[in-house]
Amino acid sequence: MNFSVSEENYIKSIYHLQQQTATVTTNSLANELRTKPASVTDMLKKLQTKQVVEYEKYRGFKLNPAGNKIALGIVRRHRLWEFFLVNKLGFEWDKVHDIAEELEHVSSTELIKKLDVFLNFPQTDPHGDPIPDTNGKMAVIKQLSLADIAAKKNVVVSSVSNQSPEMLEMLKHYHIGIGTGLKVNKHFAFDGSVEIKVVQQSPCIISEQVAKNIFVHHD
Amino acid sequence: MNFSVSEENYIKSIYHLQQQTATVTTNSLANELRTKPASVTDMLKKLQTKQVVEYEKYRGFKLNPAGNKIALGIVRRHRLWEFFLVNKLGFEWDKVHDIAEELEHVSSTELIKKLDVFLNFPQTDPHGDPIPDTNGKMAVIKQLSLADIAAKKNVVVSSVSNQSPEMLEMLKHYHIGIGTGLKVNKHFAFDGSVEIKVVQQSPCIISEQVAKNIFVHHD
DNA sequence: CATTTTTTTTAGATTTACCTAAATTTAAAT
DNA sequence: ATTTAAATTTAGGTAAATCTAAAAAAAATG
Numbered sequence: 001m002n003f004s005v006s007e008e009n010y011i012k013s014i015y016h017l018q019q020q021t022a023t024v025t026t027n028s029l030a031n032e033l034r035t036k037p038a039s040v041t042d043m044l045k046k047l048q049t050k051q052v053v054e055y056e057k058y059r060g061f062k063l064n065p066a067g068n069k070i071a072l073g074i075v076r077r078h079r080l081w082e083f084f085l086v087n088k089l090g091f092e093w094d095k096v097h098d099i100a101e102e103l104e105h106v107s108s109t110e111l112i113k114k115l116d117v118f119l120n121f122p123q124t125d126p127h128g129d130p131i132p133d134t135n136g137k138m139a140v141i142k143q144l145s146l147a148d149i150a151a152k153k154n155v156v157v158s159s160v161s162n163q164s165p166e167m168l169e170m171l172k173h174y175h176i177g178i179g180t181g182l183k184v185n186k187h188f189a190f191d192g193s194v195e196i197k198v199v200q201q202s203p204c205i206i207s208e209q210v211a212k213n214i215f216v217h218h219d
Numbered sequence: 220m221n222f223s224v225s226e227e228n229y230i231k232s233i234y235h236l237q238q239q240t241a242t243v244t245t246n247s248l249a250n251e252l253r254t255k256p257a258s259v260t261d262m263l264k265k266l267q268t269k270q271v272v273e274y275e276k277y278r279g280f281k282l283n284p285a286g287n288k289i290a291l292g293i294v295r296r297h298r299l300w301e302f303f304l305v306n307k308l309g310f311e312w313d314k315v316h317d318i319a320e321e322l323e324h325v326s327s328t329e330l331i332k333k334l335d336v337f338l339n340f341p342q343t344d345p346h347g348d349p350i351p352d353t354n355g356k357m358a359v360i361k362q363l364s365l366a367d368i369a370a371k372k373n374v375v376v377s378s379v380s381n382q383s384p385e386m387l388e389m390l391k392h393y394h395i396g397i398g399t400g401l402k403v404n405k406h407f408a409f410d411g412s413v414e415i416k417v418v419q420q421s422p423c424i425i426s427e428q429v430a431k432n433i434f435v436h437h438d
Numbered sequence: 439c440a441t442t443t444t445t446t447t448t449a450g451a452t453t454t455a456c457c458t459a460a461a462t463t464t465a466a467a468t
Numbered sequence: 469a470t471t472t473a474a475a476t477t478t479a480g481g482t483a484a485a486t487c488t489a490a491a492a493a494a495a496a497t498g
């Protein structure tokens with residue numbers, strides 16, 4: 001079965017949203033893809049006939065095993081290209097996502113096989129996320145809070161345990177969201193506070209309590 | 220100005236056809252792109268409003284200076300990727316065209332800049348064709364006939380001087396056309412005949428007369 | 439639990455890049 | 469110089485992926 005760039009992007013986004021919630025809603029997917037709910041409904045019917053999603057009207061949807069395998073193939077391509085961009089071409093780790101987003105749709109399987117060899121079979125991408133193997137198997141990485149991250153490490157925010165308005169207000173103030181890249185500069189032993197540097201922001205200090213609530217992929 | 224993948228492919232094909240004939244016809248472009256003449260007419264109107272072609276109804280068309288610069292940018296990306304595929308990933312030189320065809324449309328200029336550095340500023344692609352620089356300047360390479368090519372060299376057929384039906388019949392028999400890749404195995408001093416190996420064909424011997432009429436890019 | 443509110447779907451349009459078939463223009467041949 | 473043939477364009481239509489506005493279903497609320 002062949003998939004268009006658009007179809008691949010939908011499959012990939014459903015995959016990512018499923019990491020948070022087992023079943024995905026029309027609105028959340030529309031928001032993720034910066035499109036309109038009506039467009040999502042249209043595409044989902046197509047993906048249903050192509051047998052990659054389980055979809056029940058008004059009830060949300062999720063990838064079936066076939067869809068999951070396709071998603072992992074796309075994730076594999078994306079992460080291999082990110083590794084290439086950072087470790088071979090010298091890009092900054094926070095600049096590669098959009099480019100990898102285009103490269104991942106280049107369709108040759110031989111290309112990805114040879115790229116993998118050339119990169120010497122990397123296990124994780126520059127953000128610390130594991131790279132699925134050819135069969136779609138992927139190492140599980142444990143969730144670490146910012147309090148657990150060693151100084152000088154680059155990380156990406158993957159989730160926030162406390163979702164209160166107060167917490168969200170603070171995160172917004174620090175320009176932190178899911179997917180935000182940041183670097184841990186230093187831990188202060190006195191009170192457990194952490195100095196971090198969010199990409200394109202000045203360094204700032206967050207309390208231990210906040211740090212423990214921000215979960216990240218480590219680099 | 221932004222161009223779609225389709226628009227880029229039209230611009231690139233017009234560029235290539237202009238290497239043979241100063242002005243390009245609807246039919247030849249349709250043939251090159253494996254599409255229909257009516258589709259070409261449609262796209263040409265669009266490219267005309269986008270100010271990249273000079274086009275007069277029923278009279279053919281050609282790229283204007285702006286269009287030429289865009290074409291050379293695409294050619295640059297294509298050839299850099301071909302170099303990468305062969306010299307870094309280890310592809311055979313005759314297997315890379317279709318993949319480069321996809322990679323060339325990835326739009327980041329920063330990507331191409333860094334790729335060029337990584338590849339150490341190559342001057343020619345794996346087929347011996349020169350790589351245009353950032354400003355669209357490109358070295359001119361001299362036309363060589365098959366009789367002038369050293370043994371063991373890979374080349375690509377760029378033109379055929381004798382276009383008689385007899386010649387074309389013979390070329391067809393040997394599976395040789397414009398763009399065909401082949402390798403020169405050996406020259407025979409006795410009569411000047413040449414043993415060549417066309418990609419995916421068994422080796423064969425052509426007379427000196429034929430060899431002198433087949434022009435190639437040398438590798 | 440009836441009624442707002444929100445979410446999702448349907449209906450109908452739009453844009454891009456194609457297509458076929460028919461009409462028009464140019465070129466070739468008698 | 470007509471006529472015939474070939475090339476090109478126009479007209480009208482299709483499929484993919486989007487959109488807006490309206491209708492329908494599900495969830496939230498008093």
